[in-house]
Amino acid sequence: MAKLNVTVPAVDVEVNGVKYRKVDRDAQVGDIIRYMDDSDYVTKGAFYAVTRIDGADDPQIVDNDGDEHDLCGEEFEVYAKVSETTGEYREVKRWAEPGERIRIVNKDSVEDRYENGAEFVVDSVDGDGDVRVTAKSGYSVLVLLSEYAVLEHATAKEPAPRRLTVGDYVKVTRGNGRVHVGVVYVIAEVDSSDIPYRLEEINGARAGWKVGHEVVRATDEEVADAKRKLAAETTTADPRSQFAKGEKVRLISGGGNYPLNGYDNGEIYEVATPLYNTHHEGAVVEIVGGSIPVGYAKPEQLARLTIEVGSTVRLTIKDGENARYGWGSVRNGDTGKVTSIDGDSARVDFPAQSYWHALLTELTLVTDGEKTQPQPGSVRFKVGEYVRTLTDVCKDLPKGSLVKITRDDRDSGPFRAVLLDGSNFDFYHQDELERVDAETAKWAKIGRKVGEIRRRDIVEVTSGYGEIKRGDIGEITDADGSEYPGVTVRGIQRYVAVKLITPVEQRFDRMELEATKAAA
The missing domain is CATH 2.30.30 (SH3 type barrels.)
Structure with missing residues (x-):
């Protein structure tokens, strides 16, 4: 028997906890119908699920004998899911999730199985945001991310950003190699390949690369818990915990020998991974800056560089923050020489101001290789600068x-x-x-911040993906402020890295269009 057991209010019915409401439109796959005709195989007044729409646009159901039944010319009522038919909706340009409803807003020029305005329920989503839906024919159809918008209730909360980027904390749904389910990682790099995310442990150790559908955003609670565990681990006797990623260190022994080939004793290098645990030499610190990409040193082979009287330092205060004792004539990034140290603060002679008061945490040691040559005096500004x-x-x-x-x-x-x-x-x-x-x-000169990309800019693709290749010229169709805006080339939109070619304000075709509008 294919009849559905339902609870029947006035115009609503309930099937397995899902509410449906009577609607005045043609039946679609996913709807249910109430049969109102006479038949030997279908019960009058009973409800049946629409399994497909045939080539003549007639709905098909499964009758009481388990056979497909064509409803052509027969009487029935159509009921659609309440969640899909009630309330005001808005179009949101984002990745859809299975079960969500989408609307076609930018149909691909070669697509003939649906038109702009068509709506579907998402069956599945791939790693690019493209979705599979069931068309009126009953067949599964691929809809590109660039073609659809998600329909959300107008009262729904704005969704969290979907696009993961460098610095986001994530977990994985499938482990492999050095990446394990249940561990919180940080995204260290994103590229446009099929395996776009390079992950690191939150202590800086390298983990591995993962595909998009195997990476999910970690909750704030999961991230906080992982950081608490790391803090507890690094307060033990591990001598490597004294080093920080990006810190400058001096190599004092082991240079020139494996695993420090290409690294010389007495030279200064940079810490890449303080707690590197996967080297067969044991617990080491990964450093960079030698004649080969990486070296691995034991903590006793490294010496931290400390600020002392006479050290050359650079003022490095985080963007948006102020100097603890005021700026005076000094600017962020200026270099000077430490003349005295008192507890957690120091006095520094900068070119613009002597005896400047700074917290030690506001200063970064400048190594010999980083010291710049004396700069000439101030040059008078010129008209046009x-x-x-x-x-x-x-x-x-x-x-x-x-x-x-x-x-x-x-x-x-x-x-x-x-x-x-x-x-x-x-x-x-x-x-x-x-x-x-x-x-x-x-x-x-064009009235923008560095790297600001706007909708309708003409750009060159610098990192291709899928059908869009490096060097392609396209138009920005989704400028969301990220480093990977939506660019459309040959009718296909992808989120890739780009280089500005012509800003929208300087496009002749747009100028002519605006002039025509103004004259109208």
């Missing part, structure tokens, strides 16, 4: 504004500095402005 404002005291422009110098009056406040959009200006002294690097200036 792009600079950044250093103060907002008695000024109309905010501190940190990117501006263009349009006039030099050579008086007490000679430089007329104009915002990039031309909306405001003010006058500044030489020491109230700083030059920006060439890359910043290049982007400032």
Whole structure:
């Protein structure tokens, strides 16, 4: 028997805990129908599931004998899932999950099995965000990520970001090699290959590469628990815990011999992985910077570089934070010489200000190889240069504004500095402005931050994926602020790394379109 046992309210029915509601439309796969005709094989008033839609657009069910029954010309009522037919919906451009409803919004030009506006329930999702759905024909059809949007209730909460990126904490659903189920990892690298995620343990140890569908975002509680366990482990007698990733160290023994071939005693190198546990030499510290890519040193073979009186240091304060004792005339990134140390703070002679007070944590030791040659004195700004404002005291422009110098009056406040959009200006002294690097200036000329990509920009693909290859020229169709915007080439959209070719503001075709609109 193929009849369904249901609970029947006025217009709603319930099948295995799932609610359906009577709707006034053609039946679709996934609906149920209430048979209202007379037949020897189908019970009048009973409910049946629609299994497929045939080539004549007639729904098919399985009758009481287990055979397929064509409903062509027969009377029946259509019931659809309540979750799919009630409430207001919005289109959300993201990866779909199995069971969610999608709408075709950008049909591929070669696709003829559905049209824009068609809606489906997702059967499965692959590692690229492309989905499988059941078409009206009853056959499974592949829908590309670029073709659909997910339908969400207007009252639903915004979904968490789907795209994983470098720095995200994750767990894996299938282990292999050095990657284990249940362990929290951090994404160290993302590329456009079929196995895009390189994982590291949270202590910096290398783990391995994983495919997208085997990686899931770790919860805040899981990450916090993993960090607590690491902190407990590193407070033991492991001497490697004194080193930090990125720290500069001096090699004091073992240089030139395996596993330190290409690394010389007395030279300075960088710590890549403090707690490297998978080397057959045992517990070692992985270092980089030699004539071969990596070396492995025991902790007693390394000496930490410490800040002392006479050390050359660089001011390194995190973006958005202020110097503990004020900036004075010093700027982040300046280098100077330590003249005294008192507890957790020091006095430093910088070129712009002597006896500057700093916390030791605000300073980074500069090795001999990193020391720069003395710089020439300040060069007067020129009209047409792009600079950044250093103060907002008695000024109309905010501190940190990117501006263009349009006039030099050579008086007490000679430089007329104009915002990039031309909306405001003010006058500044030489020491109230700083030059920006060439890359910043290049982007400032088009009114953007470095690397800012906007919708409808013309770009070159620098890291291809699937049908889109490196070197392809395309148009940005989804500028979400990430390093992998959505670019469409030959009607196909993929999220890949790109290089700006022509900003949308400089496209002749867009200029003509805007001019036509303005004249209308």
